[in-house]
Structures are given as C-alpha cells and as structure tokens.
Amino acid sequence: MAHQSTLEFATPGRGTRNVTEAVARVVAASGVRTGVAHVFVQHTSCSLAITENADPDVRRDLETVLGRLAPDADPAYRHDTEGPDDMAAHARTVLTGNALSVPVGGGRLLLGTWQGLFLWEHRTDPQQRRVVVTVLGD
Amino acid sequence: MAHQSTLEFATPGRGTRNVTEAVARVVAASGVRTGVAHVFVQHTSCSLAITENADPDVRRDLETVLGRLAPDADPAYRHDTEGPDDMAAHARTVLTGNALSVPVGGGRLLLGTWQGLFLWEHRTDPQQRRVVVTVLGD
Amino acid sequence: MAHQSTLEFATPGRGTRNVTEAVARVVAASGVRTGVAHVFVQHTSCSLAITENADPDVRRDLETVLGRLAPDADPAYRHDTEGPDDMAAHARTVLTGNALSVPVGGGRLLLGTWQGLFLWEHRTDPQQRRVVVTVLGD
Numbered sequence: 001m002a003h004q005s006t007l008e009f010a011t012p013g014r015g016t017r018n019v020t021e022a023v024a025r026v027v028a029a030s031g032v033r034t035g036v037a038h039v040f041v042q043h044t045s046c047s048l049a050i051t052e053n054a055d056p057d058v059r060r061d062l063e064t065v066l067g068r069l070a071p072d073a074d075p076a077y078r079h080d081t082e083g084p085d086d087m088a089a090h091a092r093t094v095l096t097g098n099a100l101s102v103p104v105g106g107g108r109l110l111l112g113t114w115q116g117l118f119l120w121e122h123r124t125d126p127q128q129r130r131v132v133v134t135v136l137g138d
Numbered sequence: 139m140a141h142q143s144t145l146e147f148a149t150p151g152r153g154t155r156n157v158t159e160a161v162a163r164v165v166a167a168s169g170v171r172t173g174v175a176h177v178f179v180q181h182t183s184c185s186l187a188i189t190e191n192a193d194p195d196v197r198r199d200l201e202t203v204l205g206r207l208a209p210d211a212d213p214a215y216r217h218d219t220e221g222p223d224d225m226a227a228h229a230r231t232v233l234t235g236n237a238l239s240v241p242v243g244g245g246r247l248l249l250g251t252w253q254g255l256f257l258w259e260h261r262t263d264p265q266q267r268r269v270v271v272t273v274l275g276d
Numbered sequence: 277m278a279h280q281s282t283l284e285f286a287t288p289g290r291g292t293r294n295v296t297e298a299v300a301r302v303v304a305a306s307g308v309r310t311g312v313a314h315v316f317v318q319h320t321s322c323s324l325a326i327t328e329n330a331d332p333d334v335r336r337d338l339e340t341v342l343g344r345l346a347p348d349a350d351p352a353y354r355h356d357t358e359g360p361d362d363m364a365a366h367a368r369t370v371l372t373g374n375a376l377s378v379p380v381g382g383g384r385l386l387l388g389t390w391q392g393l394f395l396w397e398h399r400t401d402p403q404q405r406r407v408v409v410t411v412l413g414d
Binding site (some may be wrong): 172173174187188189193195196198199200202203207233234235238239241242243248249250251252274275276 | 314
Binding site for chain 3 (some may be wrong): 001002003004038040041042043044069070076077078079087090091093094095097098099101130132134136
C-alpha cells in the first residue's frame with residue numbers, strides 16, 4: 001500500500017519548524033499500520049532533521065554549529081548571485097539532508113520520546129516550501 | 139509486505155558498534171526477497187552510519203572529524219544542562235543521521251564488500267538504545 | 277510492488293555526476309505509479325546528494341565546503357595507507373550519505389524544479405561504482 005500527500009509550509013526565514021503533527025496526520029489518513037513514512041522537501045535550500053523536541057536551545061545550537069560549517073557570504077563561494085545566504089543554504093541542505101524516513105507501527109509514527117520532525121529553512125527570507133509525504137506498508 | 143522488529147543495544151559510551159549481523163537477521167526473518175531494509179534509532183544523541191568494516195582506524199578517524207565539527211563543551215552552546223557532551227551528541231546525530239536504508243535482494247542486504255552498518259553512540263556514558271528495523275518489499 | 281536494478285558508473289575522479297536520468301529510467305521501467313525510489317551506492321568513499329541542477333558553481337562550492345570539513349592528508353588521520361584522499365573520502369561519504377530516496381508520483385520522480393540527483397565521487401582517481409535502485413509502491 002502506498003499513500004501520498006503534499007504539504008505546503010510558509011517559512012518565516014531561517015530556522016526550524018516542528019512538522020511532526022502534520023506528518024502524523026498523513027500517516028493516520030493513510031491506513032498503513034506497519035511500514036515507513038517518507039518525508040521529502042522539493043527544494044535545495046531547506047532540509048529536514050529529527051532532533052530534540054523539548055529545549056528550543058538545542059535547535060538554536062544546531063544553527064550555530066551549521067553556521068560554522070557553511071557560513072554565509074564565504075569569500076570562497078563562487079555561487080553568490082542569489083544573495084549571501086544562498087550557497088550556505090545549499091551546503092547546509094546537503095549536510096543535513098532533504099529526506100527523512102520514520103518507521104510506522106500500530107498505525108502511527110514510531111518516534112522516540114524526545115524526537116521531533118523539523119523543517120529547517122536555511123534561507124534568511126520567508127519561503128513557500130513543498131513537502132511530499134509517502135507512507136508505504138501494510 | 140512489511141516486517142518490523144525492534145532491537146535493543148547497550149552501548150558502552152561514545153563509539154561505533156557493528157550492527158550489520160543483527161539487521162541481517164531481521165531481513166532473513168522477514169521473508170522479503172526484493173525491497174529495502176529501513177533502520178532507525180529512536181534517540182537524538184546517537185546515529186547510524188555505513189562505513190568501512192575493515193580497518194577500525196577508519197571509525198576512529200571519523201570520530202576525530204566529527205569531534206572537530208561538533209566539539210564537546212563548546213562555549214557557544216546554550217543547551218548545557220545535560221553535560222558537556224550532550225549538545226555535541228545532538229549535533230553529531232543531525233550531521234550523520236538517525237536512519238539508514240539498505241536495498242534487499244535475493245533475501246539479503248545488498249551491501250558492498252567493505253560496507254558495515256554501525257550504531258554510533260555520541261554520549262560519553264553508557265546508554266540503552268532502541269533501533270527499529272522495517273523491511274519493505276516482495 | 278518492488279522493482280530493483282543495479283547501475284554502473286565510471287567516475288573520472290573527485291566530483292559530481294548527474295544521475296537523475298538514469299534513476300528516472302529505472303522508475304519508468306518499474307511500473308510503480310505511487311511510491312518511493314531508493315538509491316544506494318555500494319561503496320564507502322563516494323556518496324549521493326540532491327542539490328541544484330542549474331549553476332555548476334554550486335557543486336564546486338559544495339566541494340570547497342566538504343574539503344574543509346574533511347581535508348585530504350590530515351595529519352590527525354591514522355588510516356592513511358590507501359592514499360591521502362582515502363580517509364577524507366570515507367568522512368565525506370558519512371557526512372553526505374550513501375543513500376537517497378525520492379517520492380514517486382504519477383509514475384515519475386517527484387523532484388522539485390531545481391533538484392538533481394548526483395553521484396559524488398570522493399576519491400581523486402577514477403573508480404567504477406555500483407548504484408542499486410529499488411522502487412517500492414503501487
């Protein structure tokens with residue numbers, strides 16, 4: 001069985017947004033009891049990550065770490081026509097990944113207690129983002 | 139067809155543990171001949187990686203690389219109440235990923251000769267970790 | 277339904293190669309209309325990434341970023357018998373990942389306008405690489 005749904009999110013600029021509930025609703029609607037939920041952003045400058053859903057400082061610190069690994073306006077970048085944050089956004093997307101997959105059991109996402117699913121905007125300006133959720137299984 | 143099994147591992151603290159055989163046993167039990175095995179840790183401070191299964195220095199060097207990208211006790215971290223290794227562990231998990239998926243063909247994992255599946259503990263203290271393996275296919 | 281095909285690519289050394297069309301052909305041949313295409317390299321020193329398919333400078337800059345995170349010939353590496361680029365290649369593979377999965381809808385890859393699938397060679401010498409594509413769904 002394969003069930004698919006496309007979600008749209010307006011992001012206010014760089015930062016994380018919890019999309020766990022939105023993905024969980026697609027899983028519930030799918031009728032799949034045992035399988036995998038696959039989540040995919042159709043963009044090259046935002047990503048998806050699973051991390052702690054409790055202390056928001058964790059996501060702030062993740063931003064700090066990623067900001068060092070792929071800084072804005074790095075003079076080494078050749079791709080700079082779309083703004084000082086664009087190449088950094090592409091690099092952060094590749095380092096963190098634009099797809100996630102989570103097991104489904106008993107008809108729901110089998111996340112650990114502290115895990116949340118986050119859409120991670122890497123551009124500084126607001127964007128409209130499309131996320132395709134596909135649920136596979138029995 | 140979807141087959142699911144949850145494995146538990148006691149980790150002795152930071153480092154990698156080869157879980158290839160444990161995952162292969164779930165694949166064998168699943169009866170799936172052609173498909174994908176999905177492996178997922180239900181935690182935010184340990185991850186999964188595929189890397190060389192021969193020279194253990196490779197995994198030691200990976201630890202060195204990751205230790206630079208997300209050092210322990212970084213003064214920039216705000217999330218520091220759970221110990222100097224906790225935020226580093228969250229960041230290393232996001233950089234390396236808490237899910238893996240491997241093709242299944244002829245009823246077994248289609249890994250390359252040098253590939254092994256490793257559970258990567260990023261906390262310095264011993265932990266109990268849950269890994270959900272889901273095998274999808276025919 | 278599960279359809280599987282192994283592709284072979286000769287890489288000319290370090291750099292990216294667009295494999296979108298090759299993967300799309302496997303999806304078309306699979307007969308799957310709704311599902312997920314899973315792409316996997318059977319190696320530990322090359323990886324797969326989704327990034328911008330337009331300006332080639334993006335991929336050049338990604339190489340620059342990754343070259344800083346896991347430099348060749350780092351004196352800290354202990355695994356150095358296979359050349360100055362080998363351990364760097366293992367680390368770059370772990371940071372970027374050796375599997376990708378893309379939703380399939382209407383019988384084709386549901387990629388965003390600017391997304392391409394790239395096989396990313398991290399060794400400096402030419403290599404022969406095997407990529408297993410598995411398409412799951414209805």
